[in-house]
Amino acid sequence: MTHQPHELVIQAFLLDGEGGGSQVDWDAVRQWNGDSAPLWAHFNASNDDLQTWLREESGLDEAACDVLLAEETRPRSVQLSGGLCVILRGINLNPGAEPEDMVSLRLWVDSKRMFSLSRRRLLAIDELARALKTQTGPTDSAGLLNGLTELLLENMAPALEELSESVDLLEDRSLTEAPSALQGELAELRHQVISMRRHLAPQREAMSRLIHNTSSFFDDQDRADEQFLVDQITRYVEELDELRDRTGVIHDLLSGRQAEAMNRQTLV
Known part of the structure; x- marks a missing residue:
């Protein structure tokens, strides 16, 4: 599921400082100022009006807007004047998505607000909104950042477990089934592992930098x-890393079994 093109604000809340928040509309987001309660607004990054609003009305400086709107979405964190720009990735749980097809999430966080932007739906955004509605959410902007990051990581766990179980099963099958029947499946599984790691390794570095901001x-x-x-x-x-190494061992095992079979055919 993607956001509808006409939607600009997907979620918006004014925090009450006690784990809850009042859901507000686009007009309230536009009228917000630093004297108001802390704000969280999640935007549809596919909306053509977002760039104009960010650059002309949001109050963010040019450097922050450049990071939030850049085509490059590799995970990173940057400390700028007045706040933090953070780019993270979340697991794509939309129907038909593959685990390694991760969704980019761009964040601006300062002392009184957090803006989040994504082109596709993220379950973590819905979960954060639900926490604020039930008085179990963050109390300030730094808490919003850490709370959303925690939800992103929690939602990755089932995908990692599924990959691990797939490798376990393939290890067992590699001992008995024909190598030619498993090579395509192994290549796809190895691709998923490597692709997910390619996103998570820089995300770890981006998160580490936040500790020292x-x-x-x-x-x-x-x-x-x-x-x-x-x-x-x-x-x-x-x-x-461990799963990648294990798929490498499976590849070597299948290659060895295939070579042995060819040698036996040659001898015959």
Whole structure:
């Protein structure tokens, strides 16, 4: 499911500082100022009006807008005057999507607001909105950043588990089934593992940089929370490294079995 082209704001809340928030509309987002309650607004990055609003009305400086609107979406984090620009990736849980087809999420975070932008639907956005509606969400902008990052990582866990189970099964089958019947499946599985790691390794670095940012609104507890998330994504990357190595071993085993079969045919 993608956002409808006419939608600009998908979710918007004014935080109450106690884990909840009031859902607001586009007019409230446009009228918001720094004296208001902390704001979270999630935008449809496919909407043609977003660039104009960000550059002309949002109050963000040119450098921040350039990062948020850039074609390059490799995960990274940049500390700019007044706030942080962060680009992350989330698992694509839309129907028909492959695990390695990850969705780019672009963020601006300062002391009183977080803007998030994506072209496709992300479950983590819906989950963060639900938490605010049920008074179980973040209380400030740094909490929004860490809370959303945590949801992104939690949603990756089932995909990683599925990849691991697929490798387990292929290892068993590689001992008995014909190599030619498994090579295509192995190549696809290895591609998924490598592609996911290609996104998560730079995301780990982007998150690590957040721990050392000097923004005044990011306090010691926020850094401790971010360190916990860095440890979590590090485990994900290490698991993908292990899966990549195991698929390499399976490839060597299949190649060896295929070579043995050819040698036997030659001898006959």
